[in-house]
Amino acid sequence: MFSEKVAIVTGGSRGIGRAIVQALARERAKVAFTYTQSKALADEITNGDGVVGYQADVTSLEQAKGLVKQVKERFGRIDILVNNAGITRDKLIALMSEKDWDDVLDTNLKGVFNVTKPVIGVMLRQRSGTILNVTSISGIVGMAGQVNYSSSKAGMIGFTKALAKEVAKANITVNALALGFVETDMTGVLNEEYRAKALERIPLGRFAKPEEMAEVALFMLSPQAGYMTGQVVQVDGGLAI
Numbered sequence: 001m002f003s004e005k006v007a008i009v010t011g012g013s014r015g016i017g018r019a020i021v022q023a024l025a026r027e028r029a030k031v032a033f034t035y036t037q038s039k040a041l042a043d044e045i046t047n048g049d050g051v052v053g054y055q056a057d058v059t060s061l062e063q064a065k066g067l068v069k070q071v072k073e074r075f076g077r078i079d080i081l082v083n084n085a086g087i088t089r090d091k092l093i094a095l096m097s098e099k100d101w102d103d104v105l106d107t108n109l110k111g112v113f114n115v116t117k118p119v120i121g122v123m124l125r126q127r128s129g130t131i132l133n134v135t136s137i138s139g140i141v142g143m144a145g146q147v148n149y150s151s152s153k154a155g156m157i158g159f160t161k162a163l164a165k166e167v168a169k170a171n172i173t174v175n176a177l178a179l180g181f182v183e184t185d186m187t188g189v190l191n192e193e194y195r196a197k198a199l200e201r202i203p204l205g206r207f208a209k210p211e212e213m214a215e216v217a218l219f220m221l222s223p224q225a226g227y228m229t230g231q232v233v234q235v236d237g238g239l240a241i
Contacts, residue, residue, distance in 0.1 A: 001222055002029035006075040008068070009033040010058050010115055011085030013042040015184035016134060019210035020082055023218050025051050032071045034058065034085065058085045058111030068118040078122045080221055083112045083156070084134040093147045101148045108152035112159055120167065129172040130221050133160050135232070137178050137240045153178075157232055164230030173229040175220050180236025181207040203238030 007024050011017040012033025021033045022045060034056045035042040042053035052074070056067045071078060086108045089100040112133060123129030138146050139153025157176055164174040181198055199205060216235050219225055234240055 002027040002080075005029045005079040006071070006077050007031045007080035007082065007221075008071055008078060008115070008119065009082040009084055010111065011035070012082075013038045013045070013053065016179070016182055016210045016213050017082070017084040018045060019214035020084065020217050021045060021051065023211075023214040024080070024221075027218065029080070030075050032067075032075070034067060058115055059106040061114045061117070064111075064114035065118045068115070068122065072122055077126060078119055079126075079129060081116065081119045081129070081131045082134065082217065082221070083115060083131070085111055086134070086152075088146070088149050090145045090149065092145055096148060104148040105152050105155075108149070109155040109159070112156055116159075116163070120163075120172070123172050124167070124170050127170050129167075129170075131163070131172065131174040132217055132220055133157075133174070133176040134217070135160075135176045135178045137180050137234060137236045140178055140232070140234070141240050160232065161230045168229055173226065175225070175228060175230070176232045177213070177217055177220060178232050178234045178236070179208070179213055180234075180239040182213055183207045183209055201239055202236070203241065206237065208235070208237060 002024055007029050009017050009021050009031060012021040013035035021031050024031050030050045032052050032054060034054050036057055045051055046053045054067050054070065056063045058064055087104060089104050091100055133156045135156040136153040138150040139157050142150045160174050160176040213235060220233065
């Protein structure tokens with residue numbers, strides 16, 4: 001169903017982003033994904049035909065503009081944007097440095113602005129497009145020790161709803177996918193005590209697999225979800241019930 005569609009996925013070399021890249025490629029989309037340092041991981045999923053990795057820092061508006069320009073020149077159009085790039089710097093606010101705050105907000109929230117702004121220009125000229133922002137239930141219910149992360153993810157939700165209203169008349173949809181705990185490098189660093197407590201709070205009793213999240217993302221990006229915009233879909237095993 002994605003044949004001939006062109007997608008950009010930020011933070012696509014690992015974890016959830018990687019699973020989304022692979023799911024889109026399986027459905028025959030042309031996929032450009034970004035990475036910052038993990039070139040070896042990026043090379044594993046790059047191929048000459050339809051999946052291409054670009055080293056780009058989403059915190060830089062100029063690099064984001066350059067990325068969009070290159071993708072447009074290579075593939076001729078941009079149909080899908082998945083804003084997935086994100087980081088954590090978890091600390092209690094009393095111990096959180098200004099850099100911890102700035103790094104998370106710059107990547108998770110300003111990065112969404114930086115990439116979306118030039119992509120929207122392309123989509124408005126096409127009079128079509130689909131944007132999916134990968135956020136977190138931390139942005140809905142808040143998490144202690146994650147004031148910076150929760151703020152950035154809540155900001156993404158506000159961004160999603162406002163942008164959806166701005167661009168709907170141009171046949172562009174904007175939605176958000178709010179995730180709970182997923183088995184990725186980010187959750188892999190959790191200590192056993194924290195992990196056990198988290199599992200106790202999840203009614204389904206386990207963390208999600210990246211591939212499960214990619215399948216939900218695939219639906220939200222598909223024509224079947226064409227009448228859905230400005231929505232936040234929670235996929236968290238029941239954690240935020």
